[in-house]
Amino acid sequence: MNVRKITTLVEETLSEGGRPVEPTARVVMVAATIENPWKGQGFVDDLSAGIDAVASDLGALLAPRVMEALDAPLEAYGKAAIVGLDGEIEHGSALIHTLKFGNHFRDAAQASTLLPAVEKRAAAGTVFDIPLKHFTDATIRSHHQSLEVRIADAPHADEIVIALAGAAQGRPQQRLAPLSADQ
Template sequence: MSIVVRKIVRHREETLRENGQDVPRTHVVAWVAAVIENPYGTDGYVEDLVSKADAMGQEVGALLGPATVELLGEEVEGFGKVALVGIGGEVEHGSAIIHNLKFGNEFRSAAGGTELLPGAEKVGLMGATIDAAVKHKLDAKTRSHHQTIPLSIPDAPRPDEIVIACVATSAGRPLARLATFGAEVGGADKANEGVAR
């Protein structure tokens, strides 16, 4: 099956300062989105979504995954994915494409990742914003890389379209300084030593 693409949108940004501070490493974010025709149509309920999902997922993943890594221009540390379905479709249409190993494997391979890709999907009007959840590509528990990246395209999705995007980051949050998971327990106990209870 071949996807019908109306447009490809590329976005890249670099954060150099945050809250009056220079960031230790330039924080680069990149996403590449494809605005595609909804392969499941807008004529009502379709029972079988699976038969198209593998081919669609692989094709879209192969289109977007390597392009996102190339656009980032840095080693990928964090990644995520989104599907924004036009109002003529349903959220399950987007989920069928992005929550699919064929899609995920294309992006993981390009990014050098091993973790499952965090995803977000919803139905929205043209120009709606969707927040892409991002986590570390090798360890989803790395708290510094937990962040959300907003994504929107002014003229998409039309009712019969889906916006599919891959998102990549070159680092954790610009001024990430929270302790690793579990550190608070030991830290709190140490801070409270000698305190009457």
């Protein structure tokens, strides 16, 4: 795995709707910009060699950094793969949609739900939103939120940005009834 850079974003919301947020709402994202493991190979029928070579190492690199930057118990999480223009969306999907990657985050957070995800192919500097959901119950609506991210110089055409995000709480000032109230 060839990592060019790691980017960490910490967002703290102190006020929402004209009212203080107490405790402060904290959301973090850690992204690794890596060389696409299938770079220059043309169409690859079986992506398993690249998955085996990279996915677990990426999860092991990113998950503890998210937990450290969050500096609080995690309650919501998500992931993203942004593939440079010379790659395929499937390249990013291959790296994040495997337990070899995601279980590092689930284990670090003592989580049980699937990680919501976004994947896209895009030029460097593209804005993307990482969806977040509750870490043990995806039906808890207070934790459905997203984090907007932009990495100015990534991904290059032959790179992939792989990101994990976590929140210590649901949306600031959330007031929606539980999902069961709609049924």
